[in-house]
Amino acid sequence: MASDTYDVVVIGGGPAGENAAAYAIAGSNRTAVIVEHELVGGECSYWACMPSKALLRPIHVLSGARAIAGVGELLAAGGVNLEAVLARRDSFTHKRDDSSQVQWAENTGIDVVRGHGRLTGEKTVEVSGVAGTTTLTARHAVVLATGTTANVPNTPGLREALPWTSRDATNMTEVPKRVAIIGGGVVACEAATWLLAFGADEVTMIVRGSALLATSEAFASERVADGLTGGRGRIIFHADLKSVDRPDAQDTGIGTIHGGPATLDLGDEQIVVDEIIVAAGRTPASADMGLASVGLDDGRYVETDDHLTATGDWLYAVGDINGRAPLTHMGKYQARVCGDVIAARAEGRAIDGPRYAATADHGLVPQVVFTEPEVASVGRTEREAKKDGFDVETVEVDIAVAGSSLARDDFAGHAKLVIDRSADTLLGATFVGPDVGEQIHAATIAVVGKVPLETLWHAVPSYPTVSEFWLRLLEKRRG
Ligand SMILES: Cc1cc2nc3c(=O)[nH]c(=O)nc-3n(C[C@H](O)[C@H](O)[C@H](O)COP(=O)(O)OP(=O)(O)OC[C@H]3O[C@@H](n4cnc5c(N)ncnc54)[C@H](O)[C@@H]3O)c2cc1C
């Protein structure tokens, strides 16, 4: 069996693993290796963020253009040019060729070993690949960055029906006419948005609870639901999917319709669809990673402290696998902190100080959901802030300023700030409306920097931009 020693061994070459490796060796002569059993670049690059946002952006651009007199009437009545949109999507995913990311790793001084990585004890990782088995030993650190996989519930007949997961939905090559989406979270809402825009005849969302995007502010959930329903979109709340029957299920490959129609039994109703998309959350990719060999539980999220340390001073977990904040930007943030911690420990430096702790994971997380309308949020919702015991005050306005009416003739949006009354600082913000994703970083800075609202009064938004709604919020709070 071949063996090799590196300073840092990273299992999983997604955005978190790549950044942890790069930061851990930056500016030093330390060595690092990434073990990857699929594609370097991970879920985000080929199956998740990149293809989904490449599908959604043309929809936002088209609806924005249609909403401006003098431009809208020049556009054809149909939707997007689907073939061109899918080709552009494929250009972002490089048709699942990871050679440019491998090249990046090599240029950064990181080796890539292909195969499935598994811990076999302290600082040792066994890699099983097509070329056989290799043992990698780490001098300083092993980083787990294996992410998650789609959760497919064990509803009778569902797995046998070979439903699409998010991987098929983002990489689809044909649009199913009748679709059922199981779930009401971010993946479900974004996928419903592009399916409806790309000409699906019926999109039915099957949601267990009473709201889409259930952890968001209620007005955001409602506006997204309003955007998806009417016409060809339908949401069944409080749904209880009892069974699925698809006699002619076929594994036709990623993104193509997997056989004949499927019947979904919801108890009081049966629906027949051409494809099912399961968007029911994620499962940590830790079942076959040898966690028990170092005293941790297999198949669970790998808990860490704020230094991203899972156990001892050598095992770390970054990105989705630690369950802290399952978003690419947060995984990369954790990876930067983790890399800095590994470097400091390797050089015998202290790891005190803000640089070495992923504090933003706690109540400071930003997210943009690219639906129509978009939802952008940071920090705590009102519900979370109250649960955490803050003295909560809120202020809300519709986004209706000169900048928004110039942005598009039909601009409709809403903004809410969650305020810590006693400290006079922001705990969170949620904005809904076209392109509000570009507005959220201002709120992130205010929340993370604990900028007093009194000070924000002097952060003057430029006229006439959409950001003037900040002034309306502050004016409303003044009374
Ligand atoms: C449809 C969809 C859309 C999304 N859109 C966004 C978005 O717009 N913005 C956003 O911030 N987040 C988005 N996310 C979430 C985002 O994809 C994840 O947060 C991100 O990919 C996590 O990065 P990661 O590096 O932790 O894990 P991953 O990207 O999952 O990478 C893990 C890597 O580890 C490899 N691996 C796993 N186990 C092993 C093993 N034992 N040995 C070797 N290799 C292994 C995998 O093959 C994979 O390459 C989306 C998710 C989905 C499903």
Ligand SMILES: NC(=O)c1ccc[n+]([C@@H]2O[C@H](COP(=O)([O-])OP(=O)(O)OC[C@H]3O[C@@H](n4cnc5c(N)ncnc54)[C@H](O)[C@@H]3O)[C@@H](O)[C@H]2O)c1
């Ligand atoms: N724009 C973005 O930032 C973006 C886009 C897509 C995904 N993501 C991230 O990817 C992750 C996964 O997204 P997701 O939408 O799959 O998860 P989610 O947790 O957001 O939503 C899961 C949904 O599935 C439902 N569900 C769970 N188990 C079920 C079951 N057994 N039967 C029926 N319904 C069930 C839940 O009630 C919920 O509605 C999230 O962390 C999300 O933040 C982010």
